[in-house]
Structure formats: structure tokens, C-alpha cells
Amino acid sequence: MEWVRYRRLPDRPVEAMHAHFERHSFDMHSHETYSFGLTEFGAQAFGCRGEARTSSAGLVMAFNPDEPHDGRAAGAQGFTYRIVHIGPELVADLLSDKAGRATGLPLFADPVLHDPVLAAALARLHASLGDEASALARDEALAATVAAMVHRGATAAPLESSATRLRHDGQATAADRARAVLDEAYLDDIGADELATAAGCSRFALYRAFRARYGLAPSDYQRLLRLRAARRLIGAGHPVAEAATRSGFADQAHLTRWFRRCYGLTPGAYQRAGRPDVGF
Incomplete structure (x- = not known):
């Protein structure tokens, strides 16, 4: 039987999920956050950076912000995992030096x-989010987890597969222009011709x-922006139906379908x- 428990901290850009999936399949998506996952049972198969990956029991998954990935059970028994999403601004704050100066954001070369x-x-971090730990203890757990991830798993730059490496700078410029348009007007019904004109190709x-540059089709990226907008509205207390309408979905059912996927x-x-x- 599949189940999901989810927790959002009201005063920190931190969210956590503890779940067991057997039949559910995640569509290709990304998060604005760093996402650190721990597989507890079974194995999860997923695609990331153009390659097939597997995280089995005891392995850790590390996704950089805006890194597309999907996911599904690798076997009939399904998989159980815990995943924590931590905002880049909090990671930057936790990694600042003793004088409070930013030291730069880490990048993870290997997602498993x-x-x-x-x-x-x-x-330990999940335990601090789910019990009655104090805010100080929670922040200490956050700091310890981020420090451990950076010191043991991060590198100066993520590795690129040959499938995602761009051949011409002009392609990167076109993709960046299109993304800027989508970031600015993701609620609009932008057509492919309009987006291509803005990109100059x-x-x-x-x-x-x-x-090649972002790991998603422009339409998938637009939908992702709308999902993120809906999450923010829901997190701020707006009704789900209102969040669906205000974030560009046809109705609540449309939002629900993609939100779960x-x-x-x-x-x-x-x-x-x-x-x-709500317990966790």
C-alpha cells in the first residue's frame, strides 16, 4: 500500500517527505531547492542528466536546484524513502564564513x-523535523546535514554527460532568452512561434x-513554473481551487493530477x- 507523509516548516525554506511508492511514477520535474533523499527500503529507478540511475536501500540522492529527474520503483516491492528540500538561500546562509560572507553554493556531480x-x-535531520525538537535543535540538524553533504559529496561543478553538453554558445543564448520569457510570463498562453521569435531561432x-541546457522541454518548464506558483499559494493558505486558477491550471483537477505526478x-x-x- 502506498502512503505519503509531508511536512513544511513555516519559518524556513525546508520541506520533507517520507513515503512508500509501488506503482506511482514521477514525471520529469525539478525543484527550486537542493533535494537530499535517503532510500530506506527497496530501490528507486530514475533518470537524471541523460542517464538511468538507481538508489537502493542505504544510498543517498543529491539533486542540485533546477535539476530535472523522474522516478519510479525499480521492483515490484516498491521503495520507501525520505527526502528533504532545502532552499538555496538557507544553504548559502549555513555555509557563510565566520565573518558572514557567502562562500558560494555547492554543486553535486553525482546524484547517487x-x-x-x-x-x-x-x-537525524528527518527526526528533528518530525518530533518536538526545538527550533535550535532543528537548525543545528540542518547545519550538520548541509555541512556533511558539502564536505563529502559536493564538487566545484556538476559533471555533464555528452548528451547535455551544448555545441554552440548561440544555442545556450537562445535557450536563456526563452527561459527569461517563460519566467516573466509563465501564466500566459505563449505559443511556440512567439517563444522562438524571442529566442531568435x-x-x-x-x-x-x-x-540540452535545462533538461526539459519549454512546455514542461512552463508547467513546472505554474506548479511552483501553486505550491507557494497553497503554502500561503489559499484554497486549492483558487491556487489552481491563479497559477494557470484549467481547474483543481488539472492541478491535482500534475501536482501528484x-x-x-x-x-x-x-x-x-x-x-x-499534523503528524510526521
Whole structure:
């Protein structure tokens, strides 16, 4: 039987999920956050950076912000895992030097890590989010987890597969222009021709360049922006139906379908996760 428990901290850009999936399949998506996952049972198969990956029990997953990935059970028994999403601004704050100066954001070259120290740190962090730990203890767990991840798993730059490496700077420029348009007007019904004109290339060239640079088709990226907008509205207390309309979805059912496909839970469950009386 599949189940999901979700928790959002009201005063920190931190969210956590503890779940078991057997039949559910995540569509290709990304998060604005760093996402650190610990597989507890079974194995999860997923695609990331153009390659097939597997995280089995005891392994740690590390996704950089805006890094596309999908996911599904690798076997009939399904998989159980815990994942924590931490905002880049909090990571930057936790990594600032003694004088308070930013030291730069880390990047993770390998999305699957075998490291018992990291696994233990993530388990402790989840425990601090789910029980009655004080805010200080929670912040200490956050700091310890981020420090462990950076010192043991991060590198100066992520590795690129040959499939995602761009051949021409012009393609990167076109993709960046299209992304800027989508970031600014993701609620608008933007057509492929309009986006290609803004990018300065053909529709097909833009599609190839955008996927190569960002790992998603422009339409998938637009939907992701709308999902993120809906999450923010729901997290701020707006009704799910209102969040659906205001974030560009046809209706609540449309939002619910994509919300679950990308995040593993319904908008209603995400909304309830922010209540202080909800267990984790």
C-alpha cells in the first residue's frame, strides 16, 4: 500500500517527505531547492542528466536546484524513502564564513552517493523535523546535514554527460532568452512561434537547445513554473481551487493530477502538511 507523509516548516525554506511508492511514477520535474533523499527500503529507478540511475536501500540522492529527474520503483516491492528540500538561500546562509560572507553554493556531480555518514545525517535531520525538537535543535540538524553533504559529496561543478553538453554558445543564448520569457510570463498562453521569435531561432532549434541546457522541454518548464506558483499559494493558505486558477491550471483537477505526478502527493495533502497538528 502506498502512503505519503509531508511536512513544511513555516519559518524556513525546508520541506520533507517520507513515503512508500509501488506503482506511482514521477514525471520529469525539478525543484527550486537542493533535494537530499535517503532510500530506506527497496530501490528507486530514475533518470537524471541523460542517464538511468538507481538508489537502493542505504544510498543517498543529491539533486542540485533546477535539476530535472523522474522516478519510479525499480521492483515490484516498491521503495520507501525520505527526502528533504532545502532552499538555496538557507544553504548559502549555513555555509557563510565566520565573518558572514557567502562562500558560494555547492554543486553535486553525482546524484547517487554511497556514504553512511550522509545517510545518518539525513536520518537525524528527518527526526528533528518530525518530533518536538526545538527550533535550535532543528537548525543545528540542518547545519550538520548541509555541512556533511558539502564536505563529502559536493564538487566545484556538476559533471555533464555528452548528451547535455551544448555545441554552440548561440544555442545556450537562445535557450536563456526563452527561459527569461517563460519566467516573466509563465501564466500566459505563449505559443511556440512567439517563444522562438524571442529566442531568435526556429521552433525546432529552440526545442533542442532548451532541452540540452535545462533538461526539459519549454512546455514542461512552463508547467513546472505554474506548479511552483501553486505550491507557494497553497503554502500561503489559499484554497486549492483558487491556487489552481491563479497559477494557470484549467481547474483543481488539472492541478491535482500534475501536482501528484511531479511531487507525489495531492495539493490538499500538501496544504494539510503545514498545520501544526499534523503528524510526521
